[in-house]
Amino acid sequence: MDGFEEHGGNVLRSRVMLPVVALYNAWQAEGLPELHRALIAQFPDIDDDEDLSKLGGLYRQGWADLERSGLARGGKVHPDLAGALRLVAQASTEYFGWFNRGEEGHTRSVLVASDGDRALRIIMTPDLQFVLEPVRPEDAAPSLVSALPEAPPGKGSVISLPADALNAKPKRARDPYEEEGGGSLLVAAGGGAPAAAPAEQLRRLLQQQRLGGGQLYAAARDRYGKRSRCRAPLTYMDLESGRYLSLQQPGQDGSPWVTVLPAEFRTLVARLQQLTQTLV
Secondary structure, eight states, X not given: OTTOOOOTTOOOXXXXXXXXXXXXXXXXXXXXXXXXXXXXXXXXXXXXXXXXXXXXXXXXXXXXXXXXTTSEETTEEXXXXXXXXXXXXXXXXXXXXXXXXXXXXXXXXXXXEEOSSOEEEEEEOTTSEEEEEEEOGGGHHHHHHTTSOOOOBOSSOOEEEEGGGGGSOOOOOOOHHHHTTOXXXXXXXXXXXXXXXXXXXXXXXXXXXXXXXXXXXXXXXXXXXXXXXXXXXXXXXXXXXXXXXXXXXXXXXXXXXXXXXXXXXXXXXXXXXXXXXXXX
């Protein structure tokens, strides 16, 4: 392949950083199907009325970046990069999501694709670069969670209530715990003070300043290549008191229930893996 050595089914043996347009060029050159949603970037400097000269310049720059990185030559994509992109297009298991941190002001994305034998993580940075890195297939879910901004788990215990209860008008009642200067908005089990009703408890939690958050998804393909995605994403939020995970699941009567719980690293990983059991 124009001076490239074939390496079988290799998928990038080390970490690589590429401008998003460079990856798009390689994707198109390999004739792959529609780009994964988590890899689609917004270009603030180009609008619908822009002439094609700027797009043409980006295209040429993308190929130059690939060649400079040793990942293309003479219009041909290096087989390791080609294999990595093919893995993304045909992955048997995917974890992906979008997230932000307040001070950044940018929404970022992450995708982990695996075929059971190989796995690849791709992170989009705020300056429109892709960071591609091989990971172990068994670490697919943990590697996605580790790409999120660091935050301590939230405080307190689990809040669970019917989704309809969130629309009920709150009752303003005397809260002895609040009046005594309790620091946590979620009363821990055995904390010595009565817990507020779940709806009021959740409302108080959501009054905290939001520092960031995101939504995480899972998808899979069957042996025929049909892709299925989880019914609903995991939503996490970074608040002043830490990181919380929000889930919506059917209750025993089939009606939707909302559950909010402190989000430790292992909690996010376990819940993300469970999403593969809810594919539609």
